[in-house]
Amino acid sequence: MKQRTIAEPYKIKMVEPIKMTTREYRAEKVREAGYNTFLLHSEDVYIDLLTDSGTSAMSDRQWAGMMLGDEAYAGARNFYNMERAMQEIYGFKYLVPTHQGRAAEHITSQLRTKPGQYVPMNMYFTTTREHMERAGGIFYDCIIDEAHDPQSEHPFKGNVDLNKLQRLVDEKGAESIAYLSIAPCVNMAGGQPFSMENLRQVAEWAKRYGLAIIFDATRAVENCYFIQQREEGYANKPIREILREMMSYGEGCTMSSKKDNLVNIGGFLATNNEEFFIKAKEMVVVFEGLHTYGGLSGRDMEAVARGMYEMVEDAYIASRVRQVEYLGQRLREGGVPIVLPVGGHAVFLDAKRFLPHLPQEHFPAQALAAELYVDSGVRSMERGIVSAGRDPVTGEHRRPKLELVRLTIPRRVYTNLHMDVVAESCQALYEERDRIKGLKMVYEPSSLRFFQARFEPLP
Numbered sequence: 001m002k003q004r005t006i007a008e009p010y011k012i013k014m015v016e017p018i019k020m021t022t023r024e025y026r027a028e029k030v031r032e033a034g035y036n037t038f039l040l041h042s043e044d045v046y047i048d049l050l051t052d053s054g055t056s057a058m059s060d061r062q063w064a065g066m067m068l069g070d071e072a073y074a075g076a077r078n079f080y081n082m083e084r085a086m087q088e089i090y091g092f093k094y095l096v097p098t099h100q101g102r103a104a105e106h107i108t109s110q111l112r113t114k115p116g117q118y119v120p121m122n123m124y125f126t127t128t129r130e131h132m133e134r135a136g137g138i139f140y141d142c143i144i145d146e147a148h149d150p151q152s153e154h155p156f157k158g159n160v161d162l163n164k165l166q167r168l169v170d171e172k173g174a175e176s177i178a179y180l181s182i183a184p185c186v187n188m189a190g191g192q193p194f195s196m197e198n199l200r201q202v203a204e205w206a207k208r209y210g211l212a213i214i215f216d217a218t219r220a221v222e223n224c225y226f227i228q229q230r231e232e233g234y235a236n237k238p239i240r241e242i243l244r245e246m247m248s249y250g251e252g253c254t255m256s257s258k259k260d261n262l263v264n265i266g267g268f269l270a271t272n273n274e275e276f277f278i279k280a281k282e283m284v285v286v287f288e289g290l291h292t293y294g295g296l297s298g299r300d301m302e303a304v305a306r307g308m309y310e311m312v313e314d315a316y317i318a319s320r321v322r323q324v325e326y327l328g329q330r331l332r333e334g335g336v337p338i339v340l341p342v343g344g345h346a347v348f349l350d351a352k353r354f355l356p357h358l359p360q361e362h363f364p365a366q367a368l369a370a371e372l373y374v375d376s377g378v379r380s381m382e383r384g385i386v387s388a389g390r391d392p393v394t395g396e397h398r399r400p401k402l403e404l405v406r407l408t409i410p411r412r413v414y415t416n417l418h419m420d421v422v423a424e425s426c427q428a429l430y431e432e433r434d435r436i437k438g439l440k441m442v443y444e445p446s447s448l449r450f451f452q453a454r455f456e457p458l459p
């Protein structure tokens with residue numbers, strides 16, 4: 001039987017009008033922005049799929065909670081609400097709030113890495129690797145090879161390759177490893193999940209060598225949905241239980257609340273390690289704010305606390321991930337090359353197959369993102385050679401196998417008709433792909449260059 005439609009488990013109470021613009025207007029705006037979608041003004045964007053970070057629509061309950069912000073400097077009521085929610089939903093003992101995810105990464109990297117140590121990760125994430133390298137750590141990719149192949153339909157492309165971990169220990173010794181950084185729904189691989197079975201094996205392996213797992217838990221709930229749908233033994237388990245089991249294999253996590261937690265700003269570090277918690281509290285005071293607010297206002301912490309309970313409701317997470325699947329389905333029907341299977345938060349256009357006439361040093365994904373904006377006012381993001389940056393040792397471009405354009409779906413924000421507009425625009429561009437030209441980089445920041453780099457079209 002055909003899968004029945006699941007509609008959104010909410011209705012719309014307030015709307016925000018968005019601007020419709022002409023093609024000529026957008027061509028001018030993208031030129032002014034140096035062909036970098038990060039440099040566009042959001043009011044010139046029609047459908048904003050730049051990121052799902054901090055772009056979620058909050059519920060009436062979260063907004064109501066914001067009116068209950070306790071803006072005391074120390075020990076605000078909302079901190080304790082957030083702490084209790086984290087303990088109930090994620091299951092860790094100690095909470096350090098931060099203004100967003102990268103602040104938790106900063107603290108964790110500085111406190112848990114000795115210069116020259118390796119940090120194995122299931123594929124890199126931009127800010128995570130940057131903080132790791134600033135702390136003197138060396139990124140070590142331990143994701144399965146299938147993750148680097150946009151045409152592999154492996155159901156758990158976020159899995160860790162235990163042979164790669166073993167090789168590192170055999171060659172360098174377990175003491176050369178700081179900790180394992182494990183990310184659910186791996187962003188850079190296309191939002192691909194790992195299986196609980198794989199995580200269990202990784203946890204056993206880590207225990208053997210006395211290594212801690214610190215999750216980048218940013219998209220853990222979306223990963224839990226895939227486990228529920230795809231992994232034997234989980235079909236009837238509530239998402240809330242699956243998340244608790246997943247987190248139980250780690251010592252703690254860093255978290256960007258701007259994703260799963262359904263808020264516009266916030267993050268945290270959580271851990272069961274008391275010694276680390278004490279040091280993290282000392283450090284958060286220097287860089288973020290007192291350990292009971294970490295750069296957040298009381299009302300923000302309240303919204304995070306309420307968001308944590310909402311994100312694990314089964315109907316919510318099903319409709320969230322299925323909207324992403326819907327866009328993927330429409331693109332496949334239109335013959336547009338995308339990364340398969342479709343991930344939990346975004347659909348990724350495969351720019352290498354979309355624009356086979358462009359060499360990677362002409363920035364095909366960057367060029368495609370700019371063209372998509374001009375065609376329909378849809379804003380997307382490059383995830384390819386620009387995002388990968390340069391090798392800190394050789395200074396050469398890193399050349400990732402994946403050269404992608406990310407269409408990221410904000411939570412609870414757009415309807416499936418918006419998704420149809422996006423799919424039609426991608427299809428129209430695919431039909432006229434031969435005319436799309438590459439770019440040259442004319443300004444390059446020294447780190448995280450994709451945010452601010454500027455480009456000009458090649459003749």
Ligand SMILES: *Cc1c(COP(=O)(O)O)cnc(C)c1O
Pocket residue numbers: 053100101102103125127128183187216218219255256257258259266267
């Ligand atoms: C967004 C994100 C981060 C960084 O979090 P911010 O809140 O943007 O600082 C870290 N890891 C992953 C996987 C992310 O998606």
